[in-house]
Structure formats: C-alpha cells, structure tokens
Amino acid sequence: MSTVRSPAAAGAGASVGTTAGAGIASTPYRWTAPLLPWAAPLVLLAVWQVASDLAWLPQRLLPAPSSVIATAWAMAASGELWRHLGISFGRAAAGFVIGGSLGLFFGLLTGLSRRGELTFDTLLQMLRTVPSLAVTPLILIWFGIDETSKIVLVAFATFFPVYMNTYHGIRSVDPQLIEMSRHYGLRGWPLVRHIILPGAVSSILVGVRYSLGVAWVVLIVAESIAAEAGIGYMAANAREFLNTNVIVLSIVLYALLGKATDALARRLEGRWLRWHENYQKRAQA
C-alpha cells in the first residue's frame, strides 16, 4: 500500500493498524471514513446548485436546492411536512409489520413442514407473481381510500419477499448441522430455535430489506392515486399545481426514507450476524 498520509491522518491510522490489510477493500482508517459515503450526494447537490444559480437549469423544470430547502423549511415550520411524513410512516410500518409477520409465519410453516409446503406453497407462488401494483385498483375498491387500503396494500407487497426468503433460508440450512444437532439431542422447537432459525436469519434479513424498499414504493403509488394525506398525496397534489419545489422535496424524502430503512435493516444484520466473519471485520474496522 502506498498512500500518502498527512501526519494527523497517520496518527489516526496507526491506532487501529492491526485491522488494516484485511478484507477485499482495505484502506487505512481515517476520521473521514464515516463521512465518505455522503461525499458523492453532497457534490451532486453542489453542482446542481451552481447550475441553477448560473441559470443552466430553468427554475420551472428543476428548482435549485436552496429553494427546495426553503420550501421544506416552511412546510416543516407549519407542521404540514411532519403530518404527511407521520401518516406515511405509520402506514408503511403497520403494513410491514402485518405483511412481514405473515410472511415469516407462512415461511416457517412451509419451510419446516412438508405438509405445510404442499398445502400453501403452490398458492403463494402463484400470488407472488402478481405485481402488487396490479391489485392496487381492486384493493382501493374493496377497502376504500382510507387507511385500511394502504395498509393492506403494503402488507400484500411486503409479504412475499419475507415469505420467499424465510422459506428458502430454512431449506438451505446446512443438513450436516441439523444431523449433528439431532445426534446431540436437539429436537422439535429447540432445534428450530438454536439451529434452523439462526441459520435462516441472513436470508430472512435479505427479505426484510427488500420488503422495506417495496413498502415505500407501493405506498407512494397508492397515496398518489387515492389519499388525503401522506407524502404520495403531497407529491400528487403538487403535480396538479406544477409546484416543482414540493415534487422535488418528495423525491428527496423518498430517498432519505429509503436510506433510513436500509440503515435500520443493516443494524439488524450487524446485530444478528455478528458471528459471521464478514461482520466481525466490519465491527473491528
């Protein structure tokens, strides 16, 4: 490795020198490391602002970041932003909890029991291929435009990723490990709790991460079709009035919400997969 270091950075690097050189992408640790992921978005933002200031971007098509921030500030101050955010967040959370729990339950059922698999798997695999956006109109007709329809839709969309990955995760637990555990006296629920579930966790978490992403997508769509509040409604409403500031603000909010839910899922991974080699390296770094 031949990186040029300033004296200050060299001091910081030396304190954790033992971890350097491990893993695929290894660079000496710097205090800047936690900020690095944000560098690219910030540069993009700066370029955007400059382009707007120089009038390369017409304000009517794409407003400057400063004017979006001003709008965000005003809406936050009036409480409107928080109301929409809160409502959307509540819908996403409720839908995900219901859909995710059901997905986990059916995944366990079909993964652990042959009979459960025969009973439910064909049906669920058929439903899985139906795009959740295709059932949106039907759900809106059935459940109206109030809270229920959004929650049902999010639950429907989040069910399948969790279901598929739970089922697959359970089926791919090392059979040698299961044989060994049986030999050492583990049977029934203890076997599930100590061996099968932990063995499936990394796969289940993939499903959870995917579900969280999908939850926002279907929610925003549902809210822009039929709702009286929520970020999707806020964006749809702004579109009616060609209010580009609010449209861009909504887009930025989607990005931030997506990032936030993903970070949450990553923290769960770090906690539940700390035995895994990859996560041990990450924890040390």
Next chain:
Amino acid sequence: MTTASVVHPARFAQPEPAAQDAPAAAPAGMALRIASLRKSFGGQEVLRGIDLDIEAGQFVSIVGRSGCGKSTLLRLVAGLEPASGGSISAGVRGEGGAAVRLMFQEPRLVPWKSVLDNVGLGLKGDWRVRAGVALQEVGLADHAAKWPSQLSGGQRQRVALARALIHQPSLLLLDEPLGALDALTRLEMQQLIENLWLRHRFTVLLVTHDVEEAVALGDRVLLIDAGRVTLDLALDMPRTRQRGLPAFVHAEETVLARVLNRAPPGQAA
C-alpha cells in the same frame, strides 16, 4: 431382505449424565456386539454382513479404502441411519446410562454459537462449568468466548471433541476426524485422543484411511473391504507407540499389504 432387529445403542443414550459427577469418575466403556449387519442404499449393498465383538474400553481402528463401508458402519452404530438387516446391541457396563457420541469428519460447529455454547449444545441446566472443564481437557480453555470462525481447523476439531466429551460417552465414534488436518496438528490430536481415552476408558471406534494412525492408536485394527471385515489384527504394543520400532512397522506393513492386496511382508521374499 431379512427383517432387521436392530437395537440402537443411541436409544439407551441418556444425554444428561449426573451433573455432579466429576469428570475423573469416568463411566466404563460400552461393549458392543454386531451380528450379520447389513446395509444397502437403493439396491447397492454397502455392508454385507459384519460380525464384531468389541470389548468395553477397547480402542478399535477401522481402515479401508474409500467407499468400503467403514463410515456407514459408524453411522449405523451411532443410530443415524437404520440398518437393512442384522443387529447392533450394546452391553452397558457401569452405571449412569451410556451415551454414544459421534465425531464427524467435519467439525460441524454451530457458527452462530460461541465455542462454549457449542460444547454445551443440547444440554439443559447448569452445564457451563462442565463445558469449561471439557474445553480445558482439549486445551482450549482460553477460547471459550470465541466464535468458531476465529479458530483454526485443528482447534475446531478440538471443540468438536470437547462437545462429545461433555456427554461422558461410553462409546466414542470417530469418523476420520483428523482427515483434513495438517501432519503436525494431526499428530497432536492423535496424542490428545489417546490421552483422553487412557483417562476416561470409553470404547472407541476410529475410522481412518491412515494406516499409521490406525496402528498408532488401536488395540485392534480392522480392515473393511467391500462391506466385509477382511482383517482383524490385535495389537499389543506399549503406549505411547514409537513409530519407528520394528513391531510397529511390521504391523503397519501387514495392514497396508492387505489394503493394497499385496503379499504380506513375511511371504514377500
């Protein structure tokens, strides 16, 4: 196909020996009688009638080429698979039940459990102290809190050994547990297994493809060829056995000659 009347020793197993027993109060080894034992997998006969009498506390090495059925024999004795015919019966000597424990070719440690939790797998109640003692016996007392992924190959097999020992087995089945280890680690592990056996006096069935290992450790070396026992050699040499001594070399040559279907060393010239 004959009707099987198999008595699996594993059924006698009581996975929880009295917790208060000090590890020094070792349970006696289990005697084993195997009669016309057969096993086929989909028409392919792997074991074609094995008859064996194994004394309690004996160290039996089983050698043979790949696919000769030696590992299958071990799996049948462990109760992991049903026999197609014949019987396995366990004569239990001593008190407190008889645990049969198999150590696999791979360590098969649970990656999301610490070393200590791996040793205590499947146990209830206050097993942590005993797990610590078992780890001490295999020389890994300092590694109790580590994850299996942080250990070397040899250390992982030691943990697997401790996990078997904590059950105070009266029959320990070793299915080529040292096959994947480097030569030096393997020698250390052989010594460790011999010492533990001398201390606890459980019965051992060691399956190995390494004839030297079989001769170094076994009271008796069995050769299995095409599903039958074709050589049953008693070895009465003092322990720890010196590998260069004439008696050792002779025994090794005898077994090797049979494995390779050559004339035994005496008749060669």
